[in-house]
Amino acid sequence: xxxxxxxxxxxxxxxxxxxxxxxxxxxxxxxxxxxxxxxxxxxxxxxxxxxxxxxxxxxxxxxxxxxxxxxxxxxxxxxxxxxxxxxxxxxxxxxxxxxxxxxxxxxxxxxxxxxxxxxxxxxxxxxxxxxxxxxxxxxxxxxxxxxxxxxxxxxxxxxxxxxxxxxxxxxxxxxxxxxxxxxxxxxxxxxxxxxxxxxxxxxxxxxxxxxxxxxxxxxxxxxxxxxxxxxxxxxxxxxxxxxxxxxxxxxxxxxxxxxxxxxxxxxxxxxxxxxxxxxxxxxxxxxxxxxxxxxxxxxxxxxxxxxxxxxxxxxxxxxxxxxxxxxxxxxxxxxxxxxxxxxxxxxxxxxxxxxxxxxxxxxxxxxxxxxxxxxxxxxxxxxxxxxxxxxxxxxxxxxxxxxxxxxxxxxxxxxxxxxxxxxxxxxxxxxxxxxxxxxxxxxxxxxxxxxxxxxxxxxxxxxxxxxxxxxxxxxxxxxxxxxxxxxxxxxxxxxxxxxxxxxxxxxxxxxxxxxxxxxxxxxxxxxxxxxxxxxxxxxxxxxxxxxxxxxxxxxxxxxxxxxxxxxxxxxxxxxxxxxxxxxxxxxxxxxxxxxxxxxxxxxxxxxxxxxxxxxxxxxxxxxxxxxxxxxxxxxxxxxxxxxxxxxxxxxxxxxxxxxxxxxxxxxxxxxxxxxxxxxxxxxxxxxxxxxxxxxxxxxxxxxxxxxxxxxxxxxxxxxxxxxxxxxxxxxxxxxxxxxxxxxxxxxxx
Ligand code: GDP
Ligand code: MG
Numbered sequence: 020x021x022x023x024x025x026x027x028x029x030x031x032x033x034x035x036x037x038x039x040x041x042x043x044x045x046x047x048x049x050x051x052x053x054x055x056x057x058x059x060x061x062x063x064x065x066x067x068x069x070x071x072x073x074x075x076x077x078x079x080x081x082x083x084x085x086x087x088x089x090x091x092x093x094x095x096x097x098x099x100x101x102x103x104x105x106x107x108x109x110x111x112x113x114x115x116x117x118x119x120x121x122x123x124x125x126x127x128x129x130x131x132x133x134x135x136x137x138x139x140x141x142x143x144x145x146x147x148x149x150x151x152x153x154x155x156x157x158x159x160x161x162x163x164x165x166x167x168x169x170x171x172x173x174x175x176x177x178x179x180x181x182x183x184x185x186x187x188x189x190x191x192x193x194x195x196x197x198x199x200x201x202x203x204x205x206x207x208x209x210x211x212x213x214x215x216x217x218x219x220x221x222x223x224x225x226x227x228x229x230x231x232x233x234x235x236x237x238x239x240x241x242x243x244x245x246x247x248x249x250x251x252x253x254x255x256x257x258x259x260x261x262x263x264x265x266x267x268x269x270x271x272x273x274x275x276x277x278x279x280x281x282x283x284x285x286x287x288x289x290x291x292x293x294x295x296x297x298x299x300x301x302x303x304x305x306x307x308x309x310x311x312x313x314x315x316x317x318x319x320x321x322x323x324x325x326x327x328x329x330x331x332x333x334x335x336x337x338x339x340x341x342x343x344x345x346x347x348x349x350x351x352x353x354x355x356x357x358x359x360x361x362x363x364x365x366x367x368x369x370x371x372x373x374x375x376x377x378x379x380x381x382x383x384x385x386x387x388x389x390x391x392x393x394x395x396x397x398x399x400x401x402x403x404x405x406x407x408x409x410x411x412x413x414x415x416x417x418x419x420x421x422x423x424x425x426x427x428x429x430x431x432x433x434x435x436x437x438x439x440x441x442x443x444x445x446x447x448x449x450x451x452x453x454x455x456x457x458x459x460x461x462x463x464x465x466x467x468x469x470x471x472x473x474x475x476x477x478x479x480x481x482x483x484x485x486x487x488x489x490x491x492x493x494x495x496x497x498x499x500x501x502x503x504x505x506x507x508x509x510x511x512x513x514x515x516x517x518x519x520x521x522x523x524x525x526x527x528x529x530x531x532x533x534x535x536x537x538x539x540x541x542x543x544x545x546x547x548x549x550x551x552x553x554x555x556x557x558x559x560x561x562x563x564x565x566x567x568x569x570x571x572x573x574x575x576x577x578x579x580x581x582x583x584x585x586x587x588x589x590x591x592x593x594x595x596x597x598x599x600x601x602x603x604x605x606x607x608x609x610x611x612x613x614x615x616x617x618x619x620x621x622x623x624x625x626x627x628x629x630x631x632x633x634x635x636x637x638x639x640x641x642x643x644x645x646x647x648x649x650x651x652x653x654x655x656x657x658x659x660x661x662x663x664x665x666x667x668x669x670x671x672x673x674x675x676x677x678x679x680x681x682x683x684x685x686x687x688x689x690x691x692x693x694x695x696x697x698x699x700x701x702x703x704x705x706x707x708x709x710x711x712x713x714x715x716x717x718x719x720x721x722x723x724x725x726x727x728x729x730x731x732x733x734x735x736x737x738x739x740x741x742x743x744x745x746x747x748x749x750x751x752x753x754x755x756x757x758x759x760x761x762x763x764x765x766x767x768x
Contacts, residue, residue, distance in 0.1 A: 060125060060340065062340060065131045066130070072187075079092055082119065085123050147176075150179055152337075164743070175311075185319070210313070233304075240326070242325065278313065309344075376420075392434040399426055400425035402415070404422065473522060475521050476746055479519055481496075552749055553675065555672055563577070595641055596642040677748075678722065678748055680746075681717075681720050681728075683740055684740060701724050723760065
């Protein structure tokens with residue numbers, strides 16, 4: 020029998036903290052100086068999950084066990100460090116809710132918070148661009164949920180390695196193997212369980228710890244001390260759990276050996292799956308996780324203070340450090356500063372605070388920076404690092420880390436910055452040479468820094484309470500847009516009204532609340548309008564000739580264009596006809612004239628003939644262009660736009676509407692009422708499944724039928740059901756629905 024022993028988790032840093040907060044922070048900074056030389060000791064990671072899976076609760080535990088806070092808050096008491104509750108948004112977001120830095124086991128953790136609600140999906144995207152790894156949380160009783168799938172796909176798009184943490188294992192209906200299966204079935208990934216839950220007797224509330232499959236130890240938490248300590252007890256081969264655990268370990272080794280040659284060799288040498296040493300298994304898991312061939316799966320109950328420390332250890336063991344994921348693109352900057360802004364917030368006292376991930380070099384206090392994306396030099400103000408409940412000014416922040424900077428007026432999310440313009444142009448030259456591309460390549464494309472700004476699905480007008488607030492409102496919207504590029508602001512040319520475009524009802528509601536609470540302007544929002552789009556029915560082709568006499572000069576253009584339906588994702592808007600009839604004419608078009616043609620195409624595609632909505636899923640082919648001597652570029656653009664408008668009007672367009680992925684979770688008693696209501700909303704049921712005593716409906720439904728759905732669902736189910744809503748695609752409408760939509764927008768058919 021092995022004797023149990025007690026691990027004291029984060030004892031040193033907690034002890035430092037107890038004496039005095041500033042001492043604790045100083046230690047963290049000294050720690051920073053110590054580890055900054057070893058980038059391999061940094062972990063920049065985020066927690067991603069479906070709403071309510073326990074992100075905030077888990078973050079709070081991590082900060083407590085690391086010694087960054089002296090007591091734990093709870094979500095239902097509203098006293099957690101990183102909560103994103105609406106109330107907190109209304110009070111103004113604290114800096115620490117964006118990124119918190121703390122030390123764990125000699126490593127510097129930069130935990131970057133990502134908002135949970137799908138309306139803030141843009142913020143999640145921005146954050147992913149600067150993370151090296153993610154922990155994806157599941158609710159142990161639900162497995163993979165609608166938004167788990169969304170965040171998983173997002174992390175996948177950025178090729179970010181992940182670890183899965185199955186939380187809420189204390190719930191009676193928690194089911195670890197169901198969660199593992201759902202990872203495989205719904206995410207199509209290879210789950211690699213590295214732990215099994217341990218129940219004292221029975222299940223659910225008797226959840227006491229986990230079996231570490233790598234070492235075959237049982238880890239039992241002392242929940243009377245808020246889970247600060249846990250016992251690590253070697254499993255005894257006579258124990259019932261031993262058999263289950265050693266089978267699970269052998270399966271893990273087998274799965275890894277299939278993916279990892281190093282481990283396969285070891286297994287062949289030893290002629291057994293059983294005797295692979297723990298350290299070889301850990302190393303193999305790390306390689307497989309970093310290569311995104313599989314995901315380690317852990318479990319715990321953050322609320323009951325079980326399992327969080329082993330999750331933190333897993334962050335160290337399995338997730339990459341900045342040096343594991345060096346961005347090749349950025350290597351052309353050598354050791355010079357290069358950093359990317361991923362978040363801007365407006366703090367009452369500090370003004371705009373811009374958060375950067377530093378990829379190479381370092382930020383020095385008060386230095387100038389050159390914004391590559393915008394081609395502007397800016398003066399920085401204070402340089403800060405965010406700790407649990409306050410930010411601290413520092414003199415420098417080194418590469419691999421997160422810095423918060425005040426005083427920047429132009430830099431916005433997604434921008435890439437360096438120390439000065441000459442560093443930027445030297446790096447650009449190196450990159451052009453490396454890539455073998457022409458000088459004309461767009462800087463942002465070259466550095467891969469164009470961000471995906473999602474199209475809005477809702478619009479509404481916004482009015483200040485009186486004309487005297489107009490300027491203040493414009494200023495507020497400008498600041499809010501810098502924080503959140505998914506907020507679209509435009510002017511309606513006919514009515515002169517300011518129009519907001521957003522990702523959902525909640526998104527626009529929160530913008531309204533923030534304008535009131537932070538800028539003290541009591542704005543009025545108009546009715547929500549759906550963002551429809553238009554597309555064409557058939558291929559159409561025509562020639563358009565313009566002859567204009569302006570003063571003494573004549574401007575003449577003859578252009579032949581065709582419009583082609585095309586709904587594939589990767590498509591160029593403008594195609595050039597290379598057939599023998601056109602090739603010579605097209606080849607002779609100057610770069611300047613081609614640019615004017617492009618502008619004309621873009622302008623004509625912005626408003627369709629039916630409802631003035633953008634034209635999508637269409638390509639324009641240029642067959643012929645003749646330009647008379649002295650013709651201005653504006654006339655070329657206008658002629659192209661006129662030609663396209665004529666083609667669109669002659670053949671007509673049809674409307675496309677946004678269709679949403681809706682997932683409703685309800686109890687059985689209310690399920691038929693929920694379905695009956697959905698049938699009135701043009702909903703198409705994709706899947707019906709059971710989860711414990713609940714029913715889960717996955718549905719596709721047009722956004723126009725879902726206005727106010729949260730209130731209706733609450734009424735039907737007396738508040739017992741929940742739902743998530745996410746944009747799915749644009750779909751053509753039936754003639755009847757199209758007529759209804761036109762009537763609701765214009766007031767007549
Ligand atoms: P978030 O939306 O992902 O940030 O989730 P929160 O941390 O706000 O948690 C949502 C709710 O689940 C809160 O009421 C928490 O107290 C509760 N919760 C979090 N972790 C656990 C857990 O391990 N077990 C149980 N039973 N409840 C939990
Ligand atoms: Mg939360």
